[in-house]
Amino acid sequence: MKNIVIVGAAGRMGKTIIRCLQSGAVHGLKLSGAVDLWDSPDRGRDAGLAAGGREAGVKIASDLADVAPQCDVVIDFSGHQGTSGNAPRVADWKKPLVIGTTGLTPEEKRVIETAAAKIPIVLAPNMSMGVNLLFSLVQKAAEALKDKGYDVEIIERHHRRKKDSPSGTALGLGEAAAAGFGWDLKKVAVHGRDGLVGERPAEQIGFHAVRGGDIIGDHTVLFAADGECVELSHRATSRDTFAIGALRAAAWAASQKAGLYTMRDVLGV
Numbered sequence: 001m002k003n004i005v006i007v008g009a010a011g012r013m014g015k016t017i018i019r020c021l022q023s024g025a026v027h028g029l030k031l032s033g034a035v036d037l038w039d040s041p042d043r044g045r046d047a048g049l050a051a052g053g054r055e056a057g058v059k060i061a062s063d064l065a066d067v068a069p070q071c072d073v074v075i076d077f078s079g080h081q082g083t084s085g086n087a088p089r090v091a092d093w094k095k096p097l098v099i100g101t102t103g104l105t106p107e108e109k110r111v112i113e114t115a116a117a118k119i120p121i122v123l124a125p126n127m128s129m130g131v132n133l134l135f136s137l138v139q140k141a142a143e144a145l146k147d148k149g150y151d152v153e154i155i156e157r158h159h160r161r162k163k164d165s166p167s168g169t170a171l172g173l174g175e176a177a178a179a180g181f182g183w184d185l186k187k188v189a190v191h192g193r194d195g196l197v198g199e200r201p202a203e204q205i206g207f208h209a210v211r212g213g214d215i216i217g218d219h220t221v222l223f224a225a226d227g228e229c230v231e232l233s234h235r236a237t238s239r240d241t242f243a244i245g246a247l248r249a250a251a252w253a254a255s256q257k258a259g260l261y262t263m264r265d266v267l268g269v
């Protein structure tokens with residue numbers, strides 16, 4: 001049994017991961033620690049009960065140092081500052097780390113890359129099998145449609161509480177399309193359009209973020225040409241898909257060498 005610590009245990013994803021862990025969605029894993037902010041209303045509660053599952057015998061703590069040194073793998077779905085602050089500490093404890101947190105700044109990503117010199121880290125903006133397959137399909141489609149007059153636009157929809165925009169998944173899809181076209185995403189990305197923006201240049205990837213209600217996560221990549229449109233889409237119908245992916249990543253990371261990995265390494269897609 002591998003002992004798992006969840007950071008962000010009182011959040012939407014933390015609770016879903018704990019429920020999936022308890023349901024045995026991925027074998028050989030056991031909850032050994034749960035951490036959230038000191039002012040979380042769930043701090044001190046049993047992590048399983050707080051997640052809507054059964055009693056886990058693990059209380060939600062506020063200091064990672066109390067639980068991580070004894071575990072086998074840390075899974076972090078918290079916030080960008082917390083995640084980048086935790087990575088060097090987890091590296092010092094020599095524990096594999098799975099990061100699902102999005103909205104990381106370039107500097108925070110560099111901190112994580114440095115930590116990955118000491119431990120295996122799986123960093124993925126989306127842990128679902130379907131989205132990781134979509135990354136590959138989008139890159140293949142862009143390779144096939146390159147220089148043939150197709151414009152690329154990415155539309156994502158999420159719940160009203162999501163903090164970062166566009167989603168990490170939308171950016172990942174943009175990276176996949178840019179790689180297929182041979183472009184640098186930083187030079188071609190445009191976020192929303194407003195006012196007299198003029199005609200659309202060919203070398204551009206447009207991102208559009210819709211926010212509302214409880215939408216878990218929808219992504220569409222549109223390849224539009226004169227006379228036709230190709231749309232590649234994914235719709236998450238439950239957070240379980242991300243949670244099960246995170247647990248698979250934890251089981252996989254436990255036996256890897258130090259390095260920075262993605263879900264495509266874990267799932268082999």
Ligand code: NAD
Pocket residue numbers: 007008009010011012013014035036037040077078079080081082083099100101102103124125126127128242
């Ligand atoms: P949420 O706001 O419901 O939960 C985040 C939790 O982390 C909260 O309980 C918060 O108190 C806690 N937290 C914040 N900073 C912390 C810190 N320093 N230490 C400990 N706990 C801390 O958000 P969510 O919907 O659960 O999403 C969490 C993150 O995961 C977001 O970045 C989101 O975009 C990302 N996400 C990733 C995937 C994926 O597949 N990779 C899927 C869904 C969400």
